[in-house]
Every structure is written in C-alpha cells, then in structure tokens.
Amino acid sequence: MKKLLIFALFLLSLCVYYIPANAEKQHKHDAKGMEQTIDHLILDQFTDELNQAVANYYKKDTIRIQYNWRNKNYDVVELDQSEKRDQLGHPYVIKFTVQTYDGNKKEQLGTDTVTFGVSPVQFNKEFVQKDLAAVKVALLDYTHVEPSK
Template structure:
C-alpha cells in the first residue's frame, strides 16, 4: 500500500507545471533521462503487484522478473491517462513488459505483458480520505508471450 501512496504522489506532481525550487546545485535531465527515472520509480512502486501477478500466472514462487530496457519493440513501462475522447476503464492504465525466468532452471519462460488499472483516491471515495495518496490497483490483463518471439 505504501508503494501505491508514493505512486499517486508522483502522478499528482506530474500534473504540476511549475514549482520554483532553489538548490545548491541544479541537476539537468533531458526528457529521456526523466522518463527513465519515472519508469524506475513506477517499477519500484509496483514490484509487489508484478511479483504477485507473475507468481499467480506461473503458479510458482521461484519466478524471477527482469526488464529489457534496450529492446526497441516495446517499452518496459507504458502509462496511459483517461481523458475526454480517450476514455479508459480506469483513470490510469499502466502496462509492464517483463521477461520471466524460473529461478530453478535456465532459460527464459516468456516476455509477458501485465496491465493494471489504477484509480487514485479522488476517484475512490471508499478509501480513507485522510490518506491523500492512496490508490486502488486492479490487475486487468496478463498476456504471456513466447520468449523467442519478443513482445506478445
């Protein structure tokens, strides 16, 4: 739940256009560097949900997850936002493409795509209103892809 709290804070901050800040030393990130940082942050926030989805799919606890950041055929993390004209089932849809391995055997099991629907607190009146960063996460789809064929 803590991870979802941080994720919601990041999503909120992404909506803020300008916040004046002063720092000892400015760090400059290009858009690609910023996207990578956000992707890593989101992966950290969803690590438990990803592990659970993979274990449920393969019916094993020994499955390892890896990410192929260099494959040009897909993005490891894809984020979509609901907007007028592009209505989604949830305010945010997050799709992860992961490579799965059995920790007890050699060889890749698959390149799998796991999709979650995320609804921050403002869309979930049933969650504790004192918790400003709570989100509800729902597994929408688990798609297994053959490891030799890349993305499913």
C-alpha cells in the same frame, strides 16, 4: 603588504561564505532522462503487484523477473490515460513488459505484459485519509509470449 593580506583574507572569507553546501548532487534530466526516472518510480511502486501477478500466472514462487530497457520493440513501463474509464473503472492504465525466468532452471519462460488499471486517491472514496501513494489497483490483462528460439 599588510593591506593586501587583509584584503585577500576578506575575499577568501566571502568565497567560503557563499559556497553552497548540498548533501547530495541533484540530477538534471532531459526529457528522456525524466521519463526513465518516472518509469523507475512507477516500477518501484508496483513491484509487489507485478510479482504477485507473475507468480499467479505461473503458479510458482521461483519465477524471476528481468527488465529489458534496451529492447526497442516495447517499453518496460507504459502509462496511459484510459479512454474507456467508464468500462474499465480506472482512469489510468499501466503496462509492464517483463522477461520471466524460472529461477531454478535459469531459462527464459517468455516475455509477459501485465496490465493494471489504476485509480488515484481522488477517485477512491474508500480512502478516508489523504495518502499521496494511495491508489486502487486491479489486474486488467496478462499476456504471455513464448521466447523465440
């Protein structure tokens, strides 16, 4: 009996020793989940530029932006490699399609597509230090569509 108890304690100690400890559970995404994750990352990085472009278009500070991730007619975030890099001056083009609302009246103003040209650090000689988030961004186009009633 004593040998069985010692053996059981030995096995228990091995189990406890080999249990991996993680501070946070990692997510395992499929291709669609990975695309959504990248879309959210890009959206987080461009929030200030997007808000500024919308405020400049409407000439108001009370404009709210919402994202309709379920609309099958468009993607909230589209990232393309520019075929017209020499004409646009940017190797990447990012389009954001957002629904805009007047914050005071809470009515939808429309669906807007904001297009930015993006040049990563390797294409920008003005960035002296290596900064992974350093990009040159330029507003290329702003398209407004009235809401359907």
